[in-house]
Amino acid sequence: MSTSGGSGVTVTFAGSGDAFGSGGRYQACIHLRGHADQDAVLMDCGATSLTALRSLRLDPGEIAAVFVSHLHGDHFGGLPFLILDGQFTHRTKPLTIAGPPGIARRLSEAMECLFPGSSAVSRRFRVDIVELAPGAAKTVADVQVTGWEVDHPSGAPALALRLGLGDRVIAYTGDTAWTDVLLEVAAGADLLIAEAYRMDKNIRYHLCHADLAARRHLLASGRIVLTHMGAEVLGRLDQVSFETAHDGLVLAI
Secondary structure, three states, X not given: OOOOOOOOOEEEEEEOOOOOOHHHOOOOEEEEEOOOXXXXXXXXXXXXXXXXXXXXXXXXXXXEEEEOOOOXXXXXXXXXXXXXXXXXXXXXXXXXXXXXXXXXHHHHHHHHHHOOOHHHOOOOOOEEEEEOOOOOEEEEOOEEEEEEEXXXXXXXXXXXXXXXXXXXXXXXXXXXXXXXXHHHHHOOOOEXXXXXXXXXXXXXXXXXXXXXXXXXXXXXXXXXXXXXXXXHHHOOHHHOOOEEOOOOOEEEO
């Protein structure tokens, strides 16, 4: 956890919703901007992400990298639109997509499904794909990233992510059932962003509020903010014992 003044990170929840638009929220899309000369990056890019970003006047063309937790449509389905938007707006800045093993093939398949012929077209900008092997640290767009495999089947290993931007650490559970690796992901992070799909009912492969509340004393991060909340949680926010995200929430970390 950072104890210095540092330059900080601005975290903007462009999309804080679940897969089904509960509460009228956009799907997962978290915009991170570090110090002034560091490019913006995203954690996850759900299918609604372009609309979410533009609603907040965040320029998709400034995004240097997208870190993808797993390969479900509400977390990576916006990538074909982001890439094609760059093509039609004459983007020249390279774009890096970093995510679980298998993301290169799945992204190509998604682009061909949605826009046949789009995966192989020549563009003015380079799209680089980085596959994140669980447990291995990499540097992508000046961000230090490590992924841990979690419990959420998506056709490829789902990852919890830990991103280092300057002297700040942002941790993210992605979607997962409780697993003790989340304690390692959270340890010493300035911010833990955690899904909480339900309040206390166990849903396979997802976290609920009760999972997190019972282990709050073990989650050694400076701050915890819940996201990816389903309709039940949104209807009981007065009973939630953590900070909660909403579309447009901006945090200075």
